[in-house]
Amino acid sequence: MNISSLLCAGAVALVVAGLSACSPSGSSEEGIHAQVVAVAQGTTPPHAHEHAFTDGAATPKHTAPSFKTFRRGDGMKIDLQLGLLNLMPVELQSCGVSVSGLLDTLGGLLVGKAHAHAGHGGEAPAGAINVVAEDGTEFDLGSLLAGPGRYCGLVVALQPGMAAVTPKHGDGLDTDMSGTSVNVAPCYYTTTVGMTDEEAAAETEHLCIQARFQGPARTVSLPFAPVTLDHANRHLRVTVTTHYESWFDDIDMTLLAEDADQQRRLAENVEASLEALTAP
Amino acid sequence: MNTPFVLKRSAWALTVAVSAAWTPQALACSTCKCGDYTITLFGAEKSFENRFRVAADLIYRSESQGQPGVAERSTEEWRTLLGVSYSVNEDLSLAVQVPFVRKEIEDSNLARQKAEGLGDIDLVARWTLYRQGEASGRHLAGLRFGVRLPTADQVRDGGGNRLDIDVQPDAGATVPNLGGWYAYFRFPWFVSLSATYFSFGDGHQDFAPGDAMVASALAQYGVSQRVALQFGVDARYSQKNRFSGVDDPDSGGTLAMAFGGVAVRLYEDLLLNAGIQAPLLDELNGHQEEDPSYRIGVAYDF
Numbered sequence: 001m002n003i004s005s006l007l008c009a010g011a012v013a014l015v016v017a018g019l020s021a022c023s024p025s026g027s028s029e030e031g032i033h034a035q036v037v038a039v040a041q042g043t044t045p046p047h048a049h050e051h052a053f054t055d056g057a058a059t060p061k062h063t064a065p066s067f068k069t070f071r072r073g074d075g076m077k078i079d080l081q082l083g084l085l086n087l088m089p090v091e092l093q094s095c096g097v098s099v100s101g102l103l104d105t106l107g108g109l110l111v112g113k114a115h116a117h118a119g120h121g122g123e124a125p126a127g128a129i130n131v132v133a134e135d136g137t138e139f140d141l142g143s144l145l146a147g148p149g150r151y152c153g154l155v156v157a158l159q160p161g162m163a164a165v166t167p168k169h170g171d172g173l174d175t176d177m178s179g180t181s182v183n184v185a186p187c188y189y190t191t192t193v194g195m196t197d198e199e200a201a202a203e204t205e206h207l208c209i210q211a212r213f214q215g216p217a218r219t220v221s222l223p224f225a226p227v228t229l230d231h232a233n234r235h236l237r238v239t240v241t242t243h244y245e246s247w248f249d250d251i252d253m254t255l256l257a258e259d260a261d262q263q264r265r266l267a268e269n270v271e272a273s274l275e276a277l278t279a280p
Numbered sequence: 281m282n283t284p285f286v287l288k289r290s291a292w293a294l295t296v297a298v299s300a301a302w303t304p305q306a307l308a309c310s311t312c313k314c315g316d317y318t319i320t321l322f323g324a325e326k327s328f329e330n331r332f333r334v335a336a337d338l339i340y341r342s343e344s345q346g347q348p349g350v351a352e353r354s355t356e357e358w359r360t361l362l363g364v365s366y367s368v369n370e371d372l373s374l375a376v377q378v379p380f381v382r383k384e385i386e387d388s389n390l391a392r393q394k395a396e397g398l399g400d401i402d403l404v405a406r407w408t409l410y411r412q413g414e415a416s417g418r419h420l421a422g423l424r425f426g427v428r429l430p431t432a433d434q435v436r437d438g439g440g441n442r443l444d445i446d447v448q449p450d451a452g453a454t455v456p457n458l459g460g461w462y463a464y465f466r467f468p469w470f471v472s473l474s475a476t477y478f479s480f481g482d483g484h485q486d487f488a489p490g491d492a493m494v495a496s497a498l499a500q501y502g503v504s505q506r507v508a509l510q511f512g513v514d515a516r517y518s519q520k521n522r523f524s525g526v527d528d529p530d531s532g533g534t535l536a537m538a539f540g541g542v543a544v545r546l547y548e549d550l551l552l553n554a555g556i557q558a559p560l561l562d563e564l565n566g567h568q569e570e571d572p573s574y575r576i577g578v579a580y581d582f
Contacts, residue, residue: 023397024395024396024397024398024433024434024435024449025395025396025397025435026393026394026395026396026397026435026436026437026438026443026447027393027394027437027438028391028392028393028394028437028439028441028443029390029391029392029393030391031387031388031389031390031391031392032389032390032391033389145387145388145389145391146389147349147350147388147389147390148390230390231390234389234390
């Protein structure tokens with residue numbers, strides 16, 4: 001073996017040794033993102049009742065095993081048996097200039113992600129916010145990614161459910177949210193307007209309906225106190241609260257089940273009931 | 281008695297040629313985020329029987345893809361190429377080249393990923409089919425063919441989670457490739473033209489790089505026996521990449537880059553080279569921004 005051959009062998013050995021010394025390694029670092037959750041907030045706890053289940057667009061009997069009782073703005077007593085929202089976070093809003101956020105990189109999967117974690121109330125189909133669940137129950141709406149900046153709001157969309165979900169079967173209420181943004185089933189007591197709380201609580205004459213808003217998606221901007229997101233502050237938690245007790249204000253309950261204008265007003269009330277709060 | 285001198289001088293000319301003619305192609309391919317590059321150890325030089333060469337190159341490049349400020353992803357890449365080549369005879373040379381890659385990506389939301397590991401290994405052959413001119417030929421032409429092997433590591437982070445395909449050392453795809461080349465030798469000038477088609481198979485993570493055509497035109501001027509200046513243009517057209525069967529709108533297209541560099545012979549058979557490549561024509565699809573690339577390399581002939 002001559003010198004050249006030795007050098008060749010040495011060079012090859014050097015290359016092989018160099019390669020074997022380089023084992024793969026990697027690391028990842030989380031970026032700026034906002035986790036968005038939704039909660040329902042009222043002033044009264046849910047009730048259990050003893051009425052038998054019945055079907056029908058307008059019936060004097062409750063259908064769901066539990067409901068939330070409250071009084072709307074004019075004093076009318078409402079037993080809310082079903083209150084489902086299909087709510088999706090769209091973007092964080094920069095202070096001053098709008099639009100500086102984006103959906104999760106996988107876009108459409110965000111909905112799936114949110115849906116996969118929602119529905120803690122037990123009665124709601126996956127993906128919907130169930131306001132009849134215990135107040136304070138959190139529904140995960142997924143995460144939004146955002147660049148560094150100062151943010152002052154969250155844009156959310158009240159939008160029709162994209163995928164058909166399995167409706168509840170049997171004698172219960174229809175919880176299918178496909179094509180539906182808001183799905184409610186209130187029982188209302190028309191004679192309780194002007195009554196005291198004690199008098200209203202004693203009132204039993206009521207009608208129950210189910211109504212849906214199935215119009216196009218609606219977006220709303222929810223302001224919050226300015227927050228700066230940067231290298232040092234990468235995580236933001238945004239809680240969207242819906243105050244469901246104002247949902248039926250100024251709505252003609254006798255028309256709600258069938259009338260599109262009343263249903264649109266319901267959607268507007270739902271939008272108006274939303275607020276956003278932030279935490280690191 | 282003159283023969284050894286002639287051989288050594290040829291080796292020098294060939295060595296300079298190798299850096300000049302082929303390395304820029306590698307940079308021209310850099311628009312592929314998974315390191316679609318082509319570097320061989322051959323160059324367009326005149327091979328001679330039993331030539332054995334060892335070479336190492338370090339290439340730095342960066343690019344960004346996606347809508348700026350919203351969904352932009354920036355990539356920085358350091359690619360180390362180690363290789364050996366052997367000339368079976370003056371017409372046929374074989375080479376293997378092993379890449380080690382370090383990548384960092386940063387998204388608009390400051391999320392970062394880093395990975396380093398073995399890339400896809402290239403096996404390449406260069407065959408001279410045509411010679412015309414005195415001695416070993418002034419005009420040479422032939423074929424280049426090879427295959428890239430799916431040897432790239434699938435790198436994971438400290439938590440065991442597999443990192444994004446964009447930061448992986450390479451695509452992990454099998455890539456047969458075929459091309460033609462022409463070279464003109466007349467000291468102090470050397471001119472090379474080449475074109476190669478890369479047919480990409482599916483890579484890791486359901487990623488399918490788009491097929492690519494790379495063409496290169498390069499000239500070299502020997503200032504002296506020890507220093508040569510290089511300049512040229514490299515172009516690349518590639519189809520869009522596909523993720524899970526869906527086209528990536530921010531991939532593929534046409535890119536042409538200007539190249540300038542220098543090669544310096546330090547000892548009889550040791551060559552250092554360095555060069556810069558900058559975008560000349562950018563017709564890339566969607567949001568893609570290619571930055572200048574930098575290269576430094578060393579080659580030694582035994």
